[in-house]
Amino acid sequence: MTEARPDAMTMPQIIAYDSRDDQAGGLADLVAGRLSAAVKAKNSASLAVPGGTTPGLMLKLLGESDAPWGLVAVTLTDERWVPPISARSNQKLLGETLFHGAAAAAEFVPLYGGGAEPAQALHAVNLTLEQVALPLDVAVLGMGDDMHTASMFPDALGLEEALSPDAPPAVAIRAPGAEEPRITLSARVLRAAERHILIQGHDKMRALERAVALGDPTRAPICAVLEGATVHYAD
Numbered sequence: 001m002t003e004a005r006p007d008a009m010t011m012p013q014i015i016a017y018d019s020r021d022d023q024a025g026g027l028a029d030l031v032a033g034r035l036s037a038a039v040k041a042k043n044s045a046s047l048a049v050p051g052g053t054t055p056g057l058m059l060k061l062l063g064e065s066d067a068p069w070g071l072v073a074v075t076l077t078d079e080r081w082v083p084p085i086s087a088r089s090n091q092k093l094l095g096e097t098l099f100h101g102a103a104a105a106a107e108f109v110p111l112y113g114g115g116a117e118p119a120q121a122l123h124a125v126n127l128t129l130e131q132v133a134l135p136l137d138v139a140v141l142g143m144g145d146d147m148h149t150a151s152m153f154p155d156a157l158g159l160e161e162a163l164s165p166d167a168p169p170a171v172a173i174r175a176p177g178a179e180e181p182r183i184t185l186s187a188r189v190l191r192a193a194e195r196h197i198l199i200q201g202h203d204k205m206r207a208l209e210r211a212v213a214l215g216d217p218t219r220a221p222i223c224a225v226l227e228g229a230t231v232h233y234a235d
């Protein structure tokens with residue numbers, strides 16, 4: 001039995017790299033170039049980057065690049081609602097990778113705002129995103145084997161709002177079985193950026209193919225950001 005539906009999508013553009021090192025270097029160079037071009041055009045640039053286990057090397061190399069970081073605003077595609085000292089914090093990952101290098105000069109807009117739940121902090125976070133980081137020039141996104149991207153998970157509480165065309169910049173998310181509440185940039189805000197999706201390993205490529213066959217963001221949230229995106233793949 002096939003899961004393909006009449007609204008199945010076409011596969012996005014895929015750049016396949018010979019190694020994960022090549023992938024990290026290639027994407028870091030590309031993003032640094034885009035940020036430089038944006039700064040040249042309008043004297044500022046903005047970037048959203050993912051957390052999780054995949055982007056560490058890419059973020060480190062990007063942070064060491066000579067992009068004009070003093071004129072760049074950086075935020076995350078999503079965050080686990082944990083303090084930045086937690087090993088699960090995406091912000092912590094940035095501190096150890098991207099902001100270790102020259103990118104420390106960038107203006108960082110955190111998504112974590114303290115308290116037990118995103119709800120209390122959401123208004124302030126959205127205001128700062130609007131004032132400092134939006135519209136995004138570039139978004140680098142990850143993807144899970146379950147076809148989630150950012151923190152838009154299948155069956156999550158908050159997914160409908162995150163996918164809505166008039167969603168706020170950031171939305172509170174409660175994913176089934178997740179350890180903690182999360183916050184995610186909405187599909188609307190991510191779609192406005194030039195999107196690069198960073199995936200590694202056969203399982204993720206299979207998940208991408210499955211998502212494309214489904215073509216349904218409520219079951220495969222990655223579908224919400226695929227059109228016009230470039231996928232950067234290494235085994």
Ligand SMILES: O=C1O[C@H](COP(=O)(O)O)[C@@H](O)[C@H](O)[C@H]1O
Nearest residue numbers: 050051052053054142143144150
């Ligand atoms: O939980 C998250 O998952 C995705 C994918 O992470 P990975 O560990 O499979 O690379 C990530 O893009 C997102 O930022 C993160 O919060």
